[in-house]
Amino acid sequence: xxxxxxxxxxxxxxxxxxxxxxxxxxxxxxxxxxxxxxxxxxxxxxxxxxxxxxxxxxxxxxxxxxxxxxxxxxxxxxxxxxxxxxxxxxxxxxxxxxxxxxxxxxxxxxxxxxxxxxxxxxxxxxxxxxxxxxxxxxxxxxxxxxxxxxxxxxxxxxxxxxxxxxxxxxxxxxxxxxxxxxxxxxxxxxxxxxxxxxxxxxxxxxxxxxxxxxxxxxxxxxxxxxxxxxxxxxxxxxxxxxxxxxxxxxxxxxxxxxxxxxxxxxxxxxxxxxxxxxxxxxxxxxxxxxxxxxxxxxxxxxxxxxxxxxxxxxxxxxxxxxxxxxxxxxxxxxxxxxxxx
Amino acid sequence: xxxxxxxxxxxxxxxxxxxxxxxxxxxxxxxxxxxxxxxxxxxxxxxxxxxxxxxxxxxxxxxxxxxxxxxxxxxxxxxxxxxxxxxxxxxxxxxxxxxxxxxxxxxxxxxxxxxxxxxxxxxxxxxxxxxxxxxxxxxxxxxxxxxxxxxxxxxxxxxxxxxxxxxxxxxxxxxxxxxxxxxxxxxxxxxxxxxxxxxxxxxxxxxxxxxxxxxxxxxxxxxxxxxxxxxxxxxxxxxxxxxxxxxxxxxxxxxxxxxxxx
Numbered sequence: 001x002x003x004x005x006x007x008x009x010x011x012x013x014x015x016x017x018x019x020x021x022x023x024x025x026x027x028x029x030x031x032x033x034x035x036x037x038x039x040x041x042x043x044x045x046x047x048x049x050x051x052x053x054x055x056x057x058x059x060x061x062x063x064x065x066x067x068x069x070x071x072x073x074x075x076x077x078x079x080x081x082x083x084x085x086x087x088x089x090x091x092x093x094x095x096x097x098x099x100x101x102x103x104x105x106x107x108x109x110x111x112x113x114x115x116x117x118x119x120x121x122x123x124x125x126x127x128x129x130x131x132x133x134x135x136x137x138x139x140x141x142x143x144x145x146x147x148x149x150x151x152x153x154x155x156x157x158x159x160x161x162x163x164x165x166x167x168x169x170x171x172x173x174x175x176x177x178x179x180x181x182x183x184x185x186x187x188x189x190x191x192x193x194x195x196x197x198x199x200x201x202x203x204x205x206x207x208x209x210x211x212x213x214x215x216x217x218x219x220x221x222x223x224x225x226x227x228x229x230x231x232x233x234x235x236x237x238x239x240x241x242x243x244x245x246x247x248x249x250x251x252x253x254x255x256x257x258x259x260x261x262x263x264x265x266x267x268x269x270x271x272x273x274x275x276x277x278x279x280x281x282x283x284x285x286x287x288x289x290x291x292x293x294x295x296x297x298x299x300x301x302x303x304x305x306x307x308x309x310x311x312x313x314x315x316x317x318x319x320x321x322x323x324x325x326x327x328x329x330x331x332x333x334x335x336x337x338x339x340x341x
Numbered sequence: 342x343x344x345x346x347x348x349x350x351x352x353x354x355x356x357x358x359x360x361x362x363x364x365x366x367x368x369x370x371x372x373x374x375x376x377x378x379x380x381x382x383x384x385x386x387x388x389x390x391x392x393x394x395x396x397x398x399x400x401x402x403x404x405x406x407x408x409x410x411x412x413x414x415x416x417x418x419x420x421x422x423x424x425x426x427x428x429x430x431x432x433x434x435x436x437x438x439x440x441x442x443x444x445x446x447x448x449x450x451x452x453x454x455x456x457x458x459x460x461x462x463x464x465x466x467x468x469x470x471x472x473x474x475x476x477x478x479x480x481x482x483x484x485x486x487x488x489x490x491x492x493x494x495x496x497x498x499x500x501x502x503x504x505x506x507x508x509x510x511x512x513x514x515x516x517x518x519x520x521x522x523x524x525x526x527x528x529x530x531x532x533x534x535x536x537x538x539x540x541x542x543x544x545x546x547x548x549x550x551x552x553x554x555x556x557x558x559x560x561x562x563x564x565x566x567x568x569x570x571x572x573x574x575x576x577x578x579x580x581x582x583x584x585x586x587x588x589x590x591x592x593x594x595x596x597x598x599x600x601x602x603x
Contacts, residue, residue, distance in 0.1 A: 071430045073599040087599060094436040106431045108351060110358040115351065122347035123437060151358065 007077035052222035098168035102180035124171035158189035352449025370458035413495030417503025497583035528554030
């Protein structure tokens with residue numbers, strides 16, 4: 001369905017010396033700085049897969065998605081989506097794909113949602129009967145009925161996102177790219193959206209590529225994840241494996257009366273690691289939940305120090321990515337954690 | 342073709358979203374018409390002709406020019422904003438040709454303007470002002486064709502200015518300059534025949550006169566016979582050149598977006 005081979009993207013940025021002098025200098029003598037956003041990545045996604053594409057901000061996620069949709073032309077390497085090269089056959093490719101960009105709207109601002117869908121029907125040349133069926137189904141699953149007559153500008157973020165999602169799936173595309181579809185939404189809406197994505201995937205075999213910072217999204221929708229950092233793929237494999245490997249990582253933040261005196265308790269040496277924490281009174285410990293229990297870490301800390309407050313953080317994607325990244329650094333060579341690519 | 346028509350229709354719907362705003366537009370158009378009308382009445386108070394143009398011909402010219410000028414703009418502004426805000430990325434993911442899509446939007450805008458601004462102005466001009474009408478059906482036909490071509494020249498030119506948003510930071514400055522150039526050199530303000538010779542020569546080599554001056558001159562009989570057909574030829578030349586230029590610059594701009602990320 002999607003194949004990506006040795007894909008690279010470089011941006012040229014104008015480099016400026018600071019201040020007015022630098023600004024004037026740059027008028028005459030421009031120096032360019034090359035930014036390698038994506039540094040030669042490879043992956044293949046089969047029809048019907050649901051893939052979480054994750055990484056920190058600026059890791060190269062959006063750049064990759066833009067190349068897959070045909071918005072960006074790669075510097076080198078090869079992309080095919082459903083047998084087409086997206087940036088060469090932009091209009092043909094467009095029929096096969098749908099997309100939601102959490103930060104942008106693709107509905108028409110001033111007209112009711114129903115009219116937006118109607119316009120999309122014509123733009124994508126969806127047969128009338130198929131269109132009616134699809135809209136009826138979406139209306140039911142996403143509970144759109146009360147929203148259809150309202151102009152987009154009057155919808156709340158959650159309502160808008162439900163409508164956006166329906167718009168992306170309206171022409172029954174083979175692939176859907178979802179770039180942070182749950183950003184800024186409350187739990188109830190998130191649940192609805194996840195359920196919808198899953199259902200579409202099962203019903204039509206839609207291939208889904210999803211980027212998010214919400215671990216819950218990934219857990220509920222995806223069966224495979226690809227982690228990218230600094231433009232290279234750190235991990236590509238099943239969700240279960242990575243959870244086993246890294247999901248046991250727990251972080252506890254302790255608020256200490258006197259952080260200056262803090263040293264890791266002897267019982268925890270080798271079991272827990274101190275994470276950098278910029279707050280003056282807080283110490284963060286990270287450990288593997290399988291070998292040490294949270295209760296043990298807490299009781300050890302309580303016996304040694306005066307603890308004002310503590311909180312146990314959920315394993316976040318950022319921490320997993322960081323963990324992976326550190327592992328790779330330590331390894332020294334290019335030994336990637338590829339489970340089954 | 343059908344999808345572009347639907348896009349045009351969608352735009353018409355969008356334009357009716359704010360009804361107070363819509364009718365305010367009508368009022369503004371009518372006011373402008375009246376101001377221009379009484380201004381020229383006052384100019385002619387102490388003379389019967391200016392450079393052989395009498396009041397009736399002048400008023401006819403000015404009113405028709407004003408009606409046409411309303412259509413000379415285009416979607417360039419919107420395109421520029423799309424580009425600046427990155428919305429153009431979503432447009433590139435759609436199964437349509439972006440230039441045609443923008444033109445469809447433009448047609449939608451103009452149909453609405455026709456109802457909102459032009460028709461009320463025509464009604465007032467017809468019932469309350471002494472304007473002259475072309476004598477022969479041939480002139481009317483020539484005028485209609487010439488006006489349509491002129492409007493498209495204006496649209497293409499506006500699109501061109503919009504695409505410039507890629508390379509200039511200050512789109513607003515470019516647009517103000519464009520508006521001024523068009524108002525003056527298109528002959529929408531005063532007939533170009535009133536310009537001094539040297540300025541008229543310059544004007545003849547610019548595309549602006551093809552937007553308003555040529556069609557209105559055909560209508561009001563300032564240009565007749567073979568000259569009228571020549572004028573149409575000049576217009577067609579500009580129409581085709583501008584279209585080619587629009588295509589060329591647009592594909593350059595697309596490369597810019599897709600290679601440099603906007």
